[in-house]
Amino acid sequence: MLTVVTRPVRVRAPAKVNLHLAVGDLRPDGYHDLTTVFHALSLVDDVSVVSAPTISVTVRGEDAAAVPLDGSNLAWRAAVMVAEASGRAPGVAITIDKGIPVAGGMAGGSADAAATLIALDELWGLGLSRAEIMKYAARLGSDVPFSVAGGTAVGTGRGEKLLPVLSRNTFHWVLALSKEGLSTPAVYRELDRLRERGTPPRAGDPDELMQALASGDPTRVGPLLTNDLQAAALSLRPDLRRTLRAGLDAGAIAGIVSGSGPTCAFLCASADDAVEVGAELSGAGVCRTVRVASGPVPGARVTRDERGR
Ligand code: ATP
Numbered sequence: 001m002l003t004v005v006t007r008p009v010r011v012r013a014p015a016k017v018n019l020h021l022a023v024g025d026l027r028p029d030g031y032h033d034l035t036t037v038f039h040a041l042s043l044v045d046d047v048s049v050v051s052a053p054t055i056s057v058t059v060r061g062e063d064a065a066a067v068p069l070d071g072s073n074l075a076w077r078a079a080v081m082v083a084e085a086s087g088r089a090p091g092v093a094i095t096i097d098k099g100i101p102v103a104g105g106m107a108g109g110s111a112d113a114a115a116t117l118i119a120l121d122e123l124w125g126l127g128l129s130r131a132e133i134m135k136y137a138a139r140l141g142s143d144v145p146f147s148v149a150g151g152t153a154v155g156t157g158r159g160e161k162l163l164p165v166l167s168r169n170t171f172h173w174v175l176a177l178s179k180e181g182l183s184t185p186a187v188y189r190e191l192d193r194l195r196e197r198g199t200p201p202r203a204g205d206p207d208e209l210m211q212a213l214a215s216g217d218p219t220r221v222g223p224l225l226t227n228d229l230q231a232a233a234l235s236l237r238p239d240l241r242r243t244l245r246a247g248l249d250a251g252a253i254a255g256i257v258s259g260s261g262p263t264c265a266f267l268c269a270s271a272d273d274a275v276e277v278g279a280e281l282s283g284a285g286v287c288r289t290v291r292v293a294s295g296p297v298p299g300a301r302v303t304r305d306e307r308g309r
């Protein structure tokens with residue numbers, strides 16, 4: 001028998017970096033076909049959901065002021081979607097502890113949507129299948145299914161059709177967070193503009209990268225990191241070139257703009273190297289703040305407190 005939970009349900013959801021992001025030409029419907037390799041990182045949002053008279057969203061953390069607290073918040077939208085589908089009122093108070101940079105190219109909003117889906121399934125005892133959760137996730141946004149799945153996965157379509165990738169080992173990353181966010185649609189528009197005027201580099205297929213991931217060797221993975229949106233992000237934010245250069249100078253194996261940016265992600269040879277690269281990068285004055293993370297980590301999942309409740 002399914003039970004309805006009255007205490008808060010807490011769900012942790014990861015940020016993503018795209019290890020490979022090949023963007024197709026603009027389609028007549030305004031979207032782009034993607035072939036991407038997502039990788040979930042230990043930079044997380046913690047989302048807590050509890051029954052309440054009406055729906056609300058509260059956000060805590062450094063970037064909280066940049067997050068909408070109304071119906072445009074992806075977590076709110078997820079709650080309304082599940083409530084409507086299950087014939088309930090969306091009476092929940094959602095609290096987001098934001099560790100993922102906002103508008104940083106790391107799918108922070110998608111992580112919150114994924115976390116809310118998983119939390120409501122438990123809170124309301126819905127017993128949703130994985131397929132049903134993925135269906136809601138894909139309706140909420142193209143990165144949301146991966147925020148549910150986690151790990152390392154190839155995404156096609158708009159990024160929502162996923163297949164897991166075999167990846168041996170834990171990879172160590174340094175993330176350089178930027179002072180200001182970048183709008184994902186603006187970065188895509190800039191890529192379309194650059195392509196009208198010339199031939200910015202295009203990622204091929206990710207086969208070689210998949211072999212490198214299976215080998216678990218970061219020195220093989222590093223040179224294969226590629227992102228078609230990087231040229232567009234650098235065109236809008238030329239200062240990111242300095243950030244990328246500083247990470248390499250600090251000893252990273254490779255650096256790449258994460259998704260639509262402006263966060264820059266640096267792959268390092270070991271956990272110790274990542275700490276060193278992070279320390280040097282934070283002293284270089286080329287970003288707002290630095291985070292050390294590792295991947296792959298699981299997708300959105302319920303977390304229990306120390307007493308196992
Ligand atoms: P992506 O890489 O998935 O395109 P992103 O990581 O660059 O997105 P997000 O942090 O998801 O960017 O936020 C993009 C915009 O979405 C923000 O500027 C904000 O206005 C809006 N937004 C809606 N819900 C959320 C949320 N829960 N957390 C953060 N931003 C949200």
